[in-house]
Amino acid sequence: MTAVRTVDVALIGLGNVNRNFLAILETKAARLRSDYGLAFRVVGVADSSGVALQPGGFDPGDLRRRKEQGAHVRDLAGYRAHETPAGLLAILACDLVLEASPVNLVDGEPGLSVVRTALGRGIPVVLANKGPLVLAYQELHALAAAHGAALGFSATVCGALPVINIGQRDLVAADVISLRGIFNSTTNFILGEMAAGRAYADALAEAQRRGIAETDPSLDVEGWDTANKLVIVANSFLGMKATLADVSVEGITRVTTEQLQTELASGNTIKLLAIAERQSETCKLRVAPTVLSREEFLGHCDSWEMGIEIHSDLYGRMYYKIWEREPLPTAAAMLRDAVNILRPRR
């Protein structure tokens, strides 16, 4: 029988993603014990109201339901007034941090300090939040290496589609010649609605009505979310030390319904692509609305789908896509990273 290791976890952010992680712990606890020898125990949590710790563990179902009913961390037993998430990580005895707070491209907070503090103590971190990597990919990886702490981030690019795993694990010794991807399903949904005849403003309003676009949709529609993911890809498996300043970014705000319909009439479409093209030692990085044939792989990657095509010198042309509408697969991608980091090596 496999010995079961109790893994004490801190959840930073208790929104869609980490609440779905809690739901997975409710439904898959027995499976995680039997197949992977892991029993996750949530000992620290943070939301916008503050932080709480519970060394004996919060009940995952109760925590999830209370958050869904509108409770805040400040309402929980174990709430620590005036403590920040990074402050919590500086004192909490835990084995893993799952960081799923909002993207902040200005100073990376609260995620950046959380990741720095945890890695600095040798505690592994799994991210859904892209912000810390976009602002400090190289620094955080150097810190992780210096302290022997793993940093998982397969959930940061295309939700559960294992783009990062494929790039880091399955392209051994390859040079990527070019890469193109649809990395943002909100803009893909909007372009799909426009292709069906809606004006841009109506399509955006529909995305907001369905809760898939933020009230401030600029990160998505101006192309920055796609650019964030391209920066992570470039650092993780294109051999670059890229930042957002290296990416030329154009979003979808100037695409018109008329342009889309003209392209459709000739068998084409317009997609917001992340593009990397090899130029000797480096790659040219850009995000731009791009005309594609409907026959191409990405040309029929529609609505809730995200996809990537990778052309490398050794592995030919690879094509991957995912259909993902809910946050559950992203939460599962965090679980995947956590298990891959923690499970005993066979």
Ligand SMILES: NC(=O)c1ccc[n+]([C@@H]2O[C@H](COP(=O)([O-])OP(=O)(O)OC[C@H]3O[C@@H](n4cnc5c(N)ncnc54)[C@H](OP(=O)(O)O)[C@@H]3O)[C@@H](O)[C@H]2O)c1
């Ligand atoms: N949703 C997806 O499918 C998806 C997919 C891939 C990546 N991501 C990334 O995953 C992260 C989380 O996404 P989400 O959909 O779960 O977001 P969300 O529903 O907006 O939840 C964000 C959580 O962070 C908390 N928070 C906000 N400010 C904080 C602060 N200063 N300190 C501590 N906690 C704070 C919020 O607190 P309150 O509960 O008090 O508001 C909330 O619990 C984001 O970075 C997102 O880009 C999401």
